[in-house]
Amino acid sequence: MKEKDVISKPLNANSFPVDVLPDKLRKIINEAHATLGFPKDYLAGSMLTAMAAAVGNTHAVEHMDGWKEYVILFVALVGSPGSNKSHPLSFAMQPLIDFDAEQAALHTEALKRYNAAMELPPKERATNGYDLNPAEPIRKRFTMQDVTPEAVHRILSENPRGLCLVSDELAGWFKNFNRYNNGSESEFWMSVFNHKVAMSDRKSSQSGVFIKNPFLCVIGTIQPKVLGELAGNNRNANGFMERILYVMPSDQKKVKWNRDRKAPSFGIAAEWRSILGRLIDIAPKTTEHGDIEPEIVPFMPEALDRLFSWQNEVTERCNTDGSDTLTSIASKLEIYAVRFCLLLALADWACSGKKKKAVEVATVERAIRLTEYFRVTAAGVQGIVSEDSLTEIQAAVLSDLPDTFTTAEGVAIAAKNGMKERTFKKFLSDRRGVFFTRDNHGIYSKI
Incomplete structure (x- = not known):
């Protein structure tokens, strides 16, 4: 598809390109849609985010020397009330939440042991089977929900592999941004998106938080009428809005209950758990200082050629059109295109069980199609926001x-x-x- 056709493509003709996903994922999405009524767009977007969260800092790609990209996704499931956004999100995130529940139980027991050790004098700890200087246990996790900014910084610093902020109502996320001073939280999240050092110094904290390699995905639901609030406080001018991927089905009708609806023909939850579990089970490599050292997934030369030619075509189109809006959207989406290349390559590996391989031309083509879907929805969101601000x-x-x-x-x-x-x-x-x-x-x- 030529870029001119993509930019002029109306939103109501845009549908999530489910066919870019591995066959196993497509089957789960199609079956959940047919039997449970899950909109394909919402489920596909949620599953991509769940996989990205599971990958975290364990893998990266380099499309240029020294420029690493990680699969950090900020995703908004946009839909009217009753458009069935929350259920697909819950389904996709459930394996991560189950993992977190298991880790929470382990942490509770470890904390009990730690507290028992700390109640004893140091000389008595060893004789009672405890470490002489026990370290306070840290709870491993993949997800967070509706937490304060301080908690986000702390939990992220404790989980260097990465996290996903899951918010059923995304408005609760950005309404915290100006809790302390204008722009403070927006800047933090933009640093996170770029995988740059994130620091936080709060008077309420005993010490500042320094996060060398922050990895944090975000996903949540939002109604179209709230998009104007998301764009508020200069977020539609500082590039923050363009950092979000908008999943927005053209069909926003409320789904009817159907007593005759058939049950899934196979265990879609178990199949999804198996696929995501393969990513969860990745054992990250670490340096001598304990930092996670990502495994670099290389590009095949012809795959890089295709990626660069696509970026050049889009850039030429933006320069010719002279639209600041389209140029701003394109600048962030070209970053996402690289991230999609990595995510789709790892999704293929998780679904096939075969040895990981380099990013191929076909993977780049799929990543481009996925990116173009989000180009159309981003323009649609800008239309909604701009209409509210018209004189x-x-x-x-x-x-x-x-x-x-x-x-x-x-x-x-x-x-x-x-x-x-x-x-x-x-x-x-x-x-x-x-x-x-x-x-x-x-x-x-x-x-």
């Missing part, structure tokens, strides 16, 4: 414009609504890819 004159002009129009026709319609020609052309340029697409030179269509 009265802009809304009137947008309403009066026909589905297809020339620049001259648009200028005339704008003038009738009190908008100057220069202002209209800037409006047309700024909202390209959001409200308008350019079909040809001087010819536009409304999305």
